[in-house]
Amino acid sequence: MDESLWTFLIESFPKIILPGLKITLPLTAAAFTWAFCIAIVNALIQFANIPVLKQASRLYVWIMRGTPLMIQLYIVFFGLPSVGVVIDPIPSALIVFAMNEGAYCTETIRGCLESVPKGQLEAGYCVGMSYPQTMRRVVLPQALKTAFPSLSNSFICMVKDMSLTASISVAEMFYETQRLLGRTYKTLALYAELAVVYLIFCTVLTLLQRLIERKLGIGQPSKKRWQILGRLAHVRS
Amino acid sequence: MSVLEIRHLKKKFEELEVLPDLSVSIEKGDVVAVIGPSGAGKTTMLRCCNFLEKADGGELTFDGIAHDLRKMKTRDIAAIRKRTAFVFQNYNLFANKTALQNVTEGLIIGRHMNRKKAEEIGRAMLEKVGLSGREDAKPDQLSGGQQQRVAIARAMATDPEIIYFDEPTSALDPELIGEVLSVMRKLAEEGMTMIVVTHEMSFARNVANRILFLVDGQIVEEGAPADFFGNPKTDRAKEFIRGLEDRENAENPQRR
Ligand SMILES: Nc1ncnc2c1ncn2[C@@H]1O[C@H](COP(=O)(O)OP(=O)(O)O)[C@@H](O)[C@H]1O
Ligand SMILES: [Mg+2]
Numbered sequence: 001m002d003e004s005l006w007t008f009l010i011e012s013f014p015k016i017i018l019p020g021l022k023i024t025l026p027l028t029a030a031a032f033t034w035a036f037c038i039a040i041v042n043a044l045i046q047f048a049n050i051p052v053l054k055q056a057s058r059l060y061v062w063i064m065r066g067t068p069l070m071i072q073l074y075i076v077f078f079g080l081p082s083v084g085v086v087i088d089p090i091p092s093a094l095i096v097f098a099m100n101e102g103a104y105c106t107e108t109i110r111g112c113l114e115s116v117p118k119g120q121l122e123a124g125y126c127v128g129m130s131y132p133q134t135m136r137r138v139v140l141p142q143a144l145k146t147a148f149p150s151l152s153n154s155f156i157c158m159v160k161d162m163s164l165t166a167s168i169s170v171a172e173m174f175y176e177t178q179r180l181l182g183r184t185y186k187t188l189a190l191y192a193e194l195a196v197v198y199l200i201f202c203t204v205l206t207l208l209q210r211l212i213e214r215k216l217g218i219g220q221p222s223k224k225r226w227q228i229l230g231r232l233a234h235v236r237s
Numbered sequence: 238m239s240v241l242e243i244r245h246l247k248k249k250f251e252e253l254e255v256l257p258d259l260s261v262s263i264e265k266g267d268v269v270a271v272i273g274p275s276g277a278g279k280t281t282m283l284r285c286c287n288f289l290e291k292a293d294g295g296e297l298t299f300d301g302i303a304h305d306l307r308k309m310k311t312r313d314i315a316a317i318r319k320r321t322a323f324v325f326q327n328y329n330l331f332a333n334k335t336a337l338q339n340v341t342e343g344l345i346i347g348r349h350m351n352r353k354k355a356e357e358i359g360r361a362m363l364e365k366v367g368l369s370g371r372e373d374a375k376p377d378q379l380s381g382g383q384q385q386r387v388a389i390a391r392a393m394a395t396d397p398e399i400i401y402f403d404e405p406t407s408a409l410d411p412e413l414i415g416e417v418l419s420v421m422r423k424l425a426e427e428g429m430t431m432i433v434v435t436h437e438m439s440f441a442r443n444v445a446n447r448i449l450f451l452v453d454g455q456i457v458e459e460g461a462p463a464d465f466f467g468n469p470k471t472d473r474a475k476e477f478i479r480g481l482e483d484r485e486n487a488e489n490p491q492r493r
Contacts, residue, residue, distance in 0.1 A: 128395060138342075
């Protein structure tokens with residue numbers, strides 16, 4: 001590789017990573033926080049089987065999961081102005097990503113709520129706690145711990161999916177990379193560099209996930225995992 | 238005066254009539270051992286008493302106030318549950334809480350007691366069941382016997398008028414049963430009112446003051462342990478006791 005290409009890549013590196021740090025990550029964090037709140041409310045509604053609200057919540061999940069994210073973005077950003085609703089690129093992205101991810105996380109959290117043994121709720125009743133108290137203190141914390149790996153996964157996916165917002169001119173990493181390209185012909189090198197930046201982001205997030213999982217005591221300590229593998233091998237042979 | 242009186246309790250699961258018509262009265266300080274074959278409806282009876290199962294009919298009188306079991310108000314259910322406690326076969330400790338938190342949760346959250354006082358009670362209760370020093374252990378760090386003792390401490394902490402035990406030792410390894418039974422015996426000696434569904438005949442014989450023998454959802458025989466075991470009146474009871482003796486002899490042949 002010739003020296004000028006290296007210089008070019010090194011010079012463009014901050015121009016790619018900065019919009020990542022300034023737009024992609026904060027936007028993802030904000031959208032995911034909203035998604036999480038939406039999901040908790042929806043999951044609790046569905047778990048508690050509250051009439052009408054449950055059906056409404058189901059409808060929401062059905063629509064959000066059944067239509068492509070990209071089209072949802074286009075409807076909000078390009079479609080709504082025709083009925084007089086004009087929303088800026090970043091708020092559009094925030095709304096669409098929060099709503100879309102909220103639907104997926106609803107399913108994750110609801111599933112984890114269902115997986116908490118019924119006895120936990122019953123034990124709560126029997127020590128004199130109400131349904132809301134037991135949910136808040138006992139069932140929800142256990143469900144969220146179980147949900148954590150899936151939710152982390154969703155978060156990491158969202159970081160990458162944020163690149164879709166380039167199409168509604170949010171000035172995030174993909175958008176800025178395309179602008180850099182306009183002035184050069186180094187397409188492969190620049191896109192490869194962008195991919196590497198995403199890889200760096202996701203690697204850091206994955207490490208963070210592992211760290212938190214260990215704090216929460218999720219997953220098997222490696223020693224135990226070997227024991228299980230050993231036992232499996234034993235069964236096979 | 239009786240602490241708890243159940244009259245004409247009825248419960249069906251779909252087509253299965255588990256409790257056709259059950260009436261029982263529990264006096265203060267009673268230690269009632271409920272025994273009977275598996276599937277007799279013992280668990281269902283206890284669960285109906287604490288509204289974990291909704292009865293199809295009957296009347297429950299708690300502390301002198303009668304309630305129609307079909308039309309229980311949420312508020313009445315909560316009020317009665319606050320004055321009773323339940324010990325489950327599989328412990329059901331709050332998995333995300335430490336031993337101490339398991340004991341204090343009902344006091345702090347359910348009864349709005351201040352934390353300091355609740356923890357004082359919690360530590361005292363854990364000490365009573367022989368678990369001082371294990372306050373900060375999570376349930377998955379405790380043996381089955383220890384978990385069940387925490388569950389008993391949790392039940393005692395709220396100073397209930399009656400504690401329901403549903404086969405508290407059935408999920409335990411044999412060598413852990415003794416430690417739980419001795420805690421229960423101590424509790425009985427202190428005058429706690431208890432209904433204990435159990436297969437531990439030593440407990441029924443030596444600790445309980447009354448036996449309820451339940452078959453197919455009906456109380457077939459009822460009486461003092463000495464009478465029940467020494468001089469059973471019904472054929473079903475005779476057969477049941479003979480079965481027990483055979484099993485005990487098979488387990489301890491040296492006694493003969
Ligand atoms: N939730 C339920 N749904 C349907 N059938 C049940 C349920 N709980 C218990 N039963 C049935 O009711 C009968 C009595 O059960 P149970 O009260 O658990 O008996 P025991 O505790 O005396 O062994 C059994 O035949 C059991 O299969
Ligand atoms: Mg049972």
